[in-house]
Amino acid sequence: xxxxxxxxxxxxxxxxxxxxxxxxGLDQAMEKDHRVILIGEGVPDPKAIFDTxxxxxxxxxxxxxxxxxxxxxxxxxxxxxxxxxxxxPVMVHQRVDFALLAMDQLINNAAxxxxxxxxxxxxxxxxxxxxxxxxxxxxxxxxSLQAMFAQAPGIKVVMPTTAYDAxxxxxxxIEDNNxxxxxxxxxxxxxxxxxxEEYYRVPLGQAKVLHEGDAVTVAAFSYMAVExxxxxxxxxxxxxxxxxxxxxxxxxxxxxxxVLKSVRKTGRLIVADTAFRTGSIAGELISQVxxxxxxxxxxxxxxxxxxxxxxxxxxFMAKHYYPSPQTIADAVLDMTGTCKDVAAYREMCAxxxxxxxxxxxxxxxxxxx
Amino acid sequence: MTMNQAYxxxxxxxxxxxxxxxxxxxxxxxxxxxxxxxxxCIGQExxxxxxxxxxxxxxxxxxxxxxxxxYLAKGGNLNAMVAELYGRAAGCCGGxxxxxxxxxxxxxxxxxxxxxxxxxxxxxGSAWAxxxxxxxxxxxxxxxxGCFEEGVVHESMNFAALHKLPVIFVCENNNFSxxxxxxxRQPERPIYRLAxxxxxxxxxxxxxxxxxxxxxxxxAVALARQGQGPQFMELHTYRWRxxxxxxxxxxxxxxTVQEIEAGxxxxxxxxxxRKLEQENRNSHLEIAQFEAEIQGEIAAAFEFALSSKxxxxxxxxxxxxx
Numbered sequence: 237x238x239x240x241x242x243x244x245x246x247x248x249x250x251x252x253x254x255x256x257x258x259x260x261g262l263d264q265a266m267e268k269d270h271r272v273i274l275i276g277e278g279v280p281d282p283k284a285i286f287d288t289x290x291x292x293x294x295x296x297x298x299x300x301x302x303x304x305x306x307x308x309x310x311x312x313x314x315x316x317x318x319x320x321x322x323x324x325p326v327m328v329h330q331r332v333d334f335a336l337l338a339m340d341q342l343i344n345n346a347a348x349x350x351x352x353x354x355x356x357x358x359x360x361x362x363x364x365x366x367x368x369x370x371x372x373x374x375x376x377x378x379x380s381l382q383a384m385f386a387q388a389p390g391i392k393v394v395m396p397t398t399a400y401d402a403x404x405x406x407x408x409x410i411e412d413n414n415x416x417x418x419x420x421x422x423x424x425x426x427x428x429x430x431x432x433e434e435y436y437r438v439p440l441g442q443a444k445v446l447h448e449g450d451a452v453t454v455a456a457f458s459y460m461a462v463e464x465x466x467x468x469x470x471x472x473x474x475x476x477x478x479x480x481x482x483x484x485x486x487x488x489x490x491x492x493x494x495v496l497k498s499v500r501k502t503g504r505l506i507v508a509d510t511a512f513r514t515g516s517i518a519g520e521l522i523s524q525v526x527x528x529x530x531x532x533x534x535x536x537x538x539x540x541x542x543x544x545x546x547x548x549x550x551x552f553m554a555k556h557y558y559p560s561p562q563t564i565a566d567a568v569l570d571m572t573g574t575c576k577d578v579a580a581y582r583e584m585c586a587x588x589x590x591x592x593x594x595x596x597x598x599x600x601x602x603x604x605x
Numbered sequence: 606m607t608m609n610q611a612y613x614x615x616x617x618x619x620x621x622x623x624x625x626x627x628x629x630x631x632x633x634x635x636x637x638x639x640x641x642x643x644x645x646c647i648g649q650e651x652x653x654x655x656x657x658x659x660x661x662x663x664x665x666x667x668x669x670x671x672x673x674x675x676y677l678a679k680g681g682n683l684n685a686m687v688a689e690l691y692g693r694a695a696g697c698c699g700g701x702x703x704x705x706x707x708x709x710x711x712x713x714x715x716x717x718x719x720x721x722x723x724x725x726x727x728x729x730g731s732a733w734a735x736x737x738x739x740x741x742x743x744x745x746x747x748x749x750x751g752c753f754e755e756g757v758v759h760e761s762m763n764f765a766a767l768h769k770l771p772v773i774f775v776c777e778n779n780n781f782s783x784x785x786x787x788x789x790r791q792p793e794r795p796i797y798r799l800a801x802x803x804x805x806x807x808x809x810x811x812x813x814x815x816x817x818x819x820x821x822x823x824x825a826v827a828l829a830r831q832g833q834g835p836q837f838m839e840l841h842t843y844r845w846r847x848x849x850x851x852x853x854x855x856x857x858x859x860x861t862v863q864e865i866e867a868g869x870x871x872x873x874x875x876x877x878x879r880k881l882e883q884e885n886r887n888s889h890l891e892i893a894q895f896e897a898e899i900q901g902e903i904a905a906a907f908e909f910a911l912s913s914k915x916x917x918x919x920x921x922x923x924x925x926x927x
Contacts, residue, residue: 313727
């Protein structure tokens with residue numbers, strides 16, 4: 237009897253969402269390694285962190301899946317202590333903003349422990365953090381603080397974009413012996429992708445090419461990679477302009493080499509970030525490219541990021557807050573000196589228009605959260 | 606409390622050893638070769654010794670910036686500590702840490718750091734792991750009265766009490782955070798009563814009386830090991846020298862002469878020596894022998910440190926990631 241092939245393309249299961257991929261990654265990591273424990277405010281509650289932890293307490297019990305007192309700094313330290321004692325905790329914050337309370341433990345302890353104790357111990361900790369957007373998330377529920385965390389040597393910061401990468405990178409993060417901050421953009425949670433059922437790893441610290449072209453390099457982080465891909469397809473199909481889109485996937489380590497390779501081909505660089513412009517990782521990436529490949533650049537590089545003011549809550553005020561595929565496409569056209577006063581431009585703009593309200597990820601979303 | 610003579614002498618010797626080591630460090634600090642902040646625990650030795658005497662080798666300890674006594678009492682390697690203070694490769698952190706970052710995993714000294722409150726949750730996390738793994742191990746964390754003001758300490762106590770974790774919080778109350786008296790920092794209420802309000806057993810005692818510290822600790826360790834949850838002890842003591850550095854700082858006048866004299870009159874070593882003499886449990890001969898042994902050990906540790914090689918400067922960029 238011939239063994240049945242498991243991964244024949246026509247036998248693939250339907251695509252699953254980013255949130256389901258996270259849940260599956262957690263489930264399989266916990267099944268494989270009894271040292272993995274999961275804790276966070278709301279992890280076992282009925283909403284289950286946007287369904288990313290649903291059913292895990294039933295499967296692994298209340299000695300491996302925990303709800304958490306509202307004590308972000310203390311609980312981060314407690315997870316670090318547990319990691320130093322051989323466990324592999326995964327901690328969850330429903331918003332990145334809450335993790336600011338834990339900066340002391342993240343930066344002074346998690347990031348430094350391996351170094352300051354001469355490599356004698358290490359902190360195998362994963363902290364999931366979710367970036368909010370839209371539906372009035374406002375100043376304290378929508379920050380995208382990856383650059384602030386990534387500034388500390390000793391910490392890894394990753395931002396997967398696709399469901400495939402979410403599962404594979406979460407598994408890699410859990411297996412990693414370092415503290416890994418795993419930042420999920422809330423608007424990615426409902427996007428579907430083909431995700432293998434088996435346990436697999438996607439390496440941390442490597443960008444992925446989503447779209448290829450010669451005109452401009454767009455290096456994009458997290459949800460901005462989704463926006464950049466929309467821009468790339470519209471630019472190509474309507475204007476005939478091809479751009480490289482790199483989904484950076486990781487903030488630290490930062491895959492500068494992949495960006496340099498693309499920039500040496502295109503001579504032009506746009507970095508699209510989900511964060512505030514000033515002090516962003518976009519600025520850091522541009523610095524490194526300028527230092528290492530200045531001669532390859534035909535134009536000055538451009539940052540596309542959130543403006544340097546907090547996100548207002550009112551949907552009227554927030555209407556133009558976030559950069560869009562249009563922002564990216566316009567930057568590409570400006571950089572390449574392409575005329576916009578043509579019918580094709582208007583056609584391209586129409587193609588990139590989002591359906592539905594600007595402050596929800598899709599039409600099906602009716603709030604809150 | 607009755608205690609056999611050999612055990613009493615071991616307690617005395619352990620305190621004396623910490624005292625003499627730190628005095629030697631203070632004497633040589635002016636040579637400018639130990640180039641790191643150093644917080645001496647002279648006057649506070651009984652707490653480190655009394656608590657660690659109640660632990661087994663498998664139990665683990667976290668500490669703070671004033672860690673020499675805790676490290677030594679838990680059995681930390683003296684040569685590696687002194688080499689660390691001199692920034693040498695053979696130091697317990699290979700020169701990356703200095704006095705404020707000590708570690709000796711072989712004896713369960715899991716680390717000390719100078720961010721006030723920084724290691725308290727780590728100790729709770731260690732105890733959490735012990736509870737989940739059911740390995741019977743106790744975790745102790747030493748901290749000061751100033752640390753008790755940090756929010757993270759209360760967050761840690763809350764979780765420890767919630768999950769009945771085998772952790773022992775040891776608050777060394779020396780009344781001072783640097784130069785600021787506790788009266789300027791906390792209302793008039795006993796620290797240990799607040800810990801009690803978190804839902805854990807709490808004790809207070811004379812931190813300069815090693816047998817009293819040991820008795821409280823043995824009880825706390827036994828209860829924690831039985832699964833009775835976290836234990837808290839507030840032990841009163843006195844820091845003789847400056848907050849940071851080898852000197853006395855009485856000229857700064859931040860504490861009264863009377864207070865300093867009272868603090869030094871309650872020397873844990875002198876008082877215990879006297880007690881043992883009164884009870885005919887020691888002799889001058891034994892103390893002289895301890896002194897000689899300790900001085901020999903100290904001389905050897907300095908020789909080890911000073912003859913151990915400098916760390917490779919290129920190693921400074923290594924070990925950022927595991």
